[in-house]
Amino acid sequence: MSQLAALDAADPLAPARARFALPPGVVYLDGNSLGPLPAALPERLAHTLAHEWGKGLIRSWNDAGWIDLPVTLGAAIAPIVGAEPDSVVACDSVSLNLFKLASAALAMRAGRTTVLMEASDFPTDAYVMQGLAGLAGVTLKRVPRAELVAALDDDVALMLLTHAHYVSAQLHDMAAMSEAAHQAGALTLWDLSHSAGALVVNLDADGADFAVGCGYKFLNGGPGAPAFAYLARRHWEAAQPALTGWMGHARPFDFAADYAPAAGARRLLTGTPPILAMRALEAGVATFDGIDLAQAEAKSRQLVQLFAAGAATLPGVRVDASPQGRHGAHVIIRHAAARRVMTALIARGVIGDMRPPDAMRFGFPALTTRFADVGLALTAIEQVLASGEWQDERFAPKGVVS
Ligand SMILES: Cc1ncc(COP(=O)(O)O)c(C=O)c1O
Incomplete structure (x- = not known):
């Protein structure tokens, strides 16, 4: 079992993901901007x-x-x-x-x-x-x-x-x-x-x-x-x-x-x-019923740190120094073509957002994010950068909500 799969298997918060109706095939890392649909809501x-x-x-x-x-x-x-x-x-x-x-x-x-x-x-x-x-x-x-x-x-x-x-x-x-x-x-x-x-x-x-x-x-x-x-x-x-x-x-x-x-x-x-x-x-x-927020905060921090460490090894990507100690449940990674790279990622089903000029923001809420998502997101970023697909006209900026 990979390290990330082992972390998911041991995660006491893993069952909370079933409280949401997340679309299959999507790695959703933007709950810091819009939380996903609670399964009980419809x-x-x-x-x-x-x-x-x-x-x-x-x-x-x-x-x-x-x-x-x-x-x-x-x-x-x-x-x-x-x-x-x-x-x-x-x-x-x-x-x-x-x-x-x-x-x-x-x-x-x-x-x-x-x-x-x-x-x-x-x-x-x-x-x-x-x-x-x-x-x-x-x-x-x-x-x-x-x-x-x-x-x-x-x-x-x-x-x-x-x-x-x-x-x-x-x-x-x-x-x-x-x-x-x-x-x-x-x-x-x-x-x-x-x-x-x-x-x-x-x-x-x-x-x-x-x-x-x-x-x-x-x-x-x-x-x-x-x-x-x-x-x-x-x-x-x-x-x-x-x-x-x-x-x-x-x-x-x-x-x-x-x-x-x-x-x-x-x-x-x-x-x-x-x-x-x-x-x-x-x-x-x-969706927070019975959730221990200290446990949630610790899980998000671990997810952020794993993701930031992996992103820092990717070509053209810069990760600001991770804040010491406690920090929020999202992280910024920087790339000169952040908007295009993020658009290409979203087309692949890995959803984060961006803040101009060069920041891509990824959120790791503990109730919905799996450790496996860290691996899936990093692989997708690596592929988008290696293929150069972000330079494609399809990924040129459009729309106002980012
Ligand atoms: C720190 C902060 N304050 C306020 C807002 C938005 O406020 P409002 O609910 O009025 O749109 C945001 C939205 O992203 C925010 O990040």
Whole structure:
């Protein structure tokens, strides 16, 4: 038995792959961008369509628990990110949730005029902060990772950090950075898009103030799935998000003239929840039932390291120095013709994605990735490079989603 086959045979998480409907013949290494379809979802969604909507009609807001889905689903996500159930709600997008929580943080630190973030973080985080900064009359300061702590002066209201970086997969020490921010009198907002469901996350224990995360990546909630938002218990009363809608009202069905915030994280809700998408996210979150996230994180790390070591031996491929210790569940390898090479790989059924100009990104979620996939992907990359097929016109760039 090969080394990879032996690792699969001994893998306690191997049975979890059956929780997904993965197409045969595909090596799917992009669950960090869009998680695969949960096997239980088509039937669950068919039930929601035929019974809850079809027969129950509007009664299902109560009878099928639709109205509470943002909070019941939030409570199901909570243990995945180390939070108490009532501190998490499922709603809106990461972008919108960033706005809501950052606006609440700025109001809680009135007089301070800086939002601090890491210069290379995911664009939407910066774009949302730029929009908010204009509105709130504050300044967005972006610095390299190594300069974050030194930049925490007494004007910083909020430090926004991505827990696992979307390119490098480098991880911030959540407890240490939260502590540093608090020492300076600032609050912290964590983007967990690349860590929720991939890594052990301890929001409550590590002193996070606010957090957001993605439903469609490692949580397997489907394309454009609702995101989630976290509000630490100690801020339940003080946090007043600037985006206020009726679903975040204390008594939405009183139809009162004025806004009054609901208790706890529920005040982060805005409009009517998208029930079909919520049901899909519910099935995605259920794929984590009984999963030990420490075990999942360790498996992903091993997969990443095996893949990176193999890729580093391929001609024309450069692998950035692997981060020491813990890191996210994806890895970047670089090639001058990354887009074409990735397109050729996808044509062979090995699916990753790319980030311009030269990065190919491969994700290794523990529930769906086999050790054998590492071997299959490396062989495919080797063949694409050796054959020179990536230079073929078929693999010229087209489309906008990468
Ligand atoms: C770190 C990070 N934040 C946010 C997003 C996307 O946010 P939204 O759900 O608003 O599209 C992504 C998407 O890839 C991401 O990687």
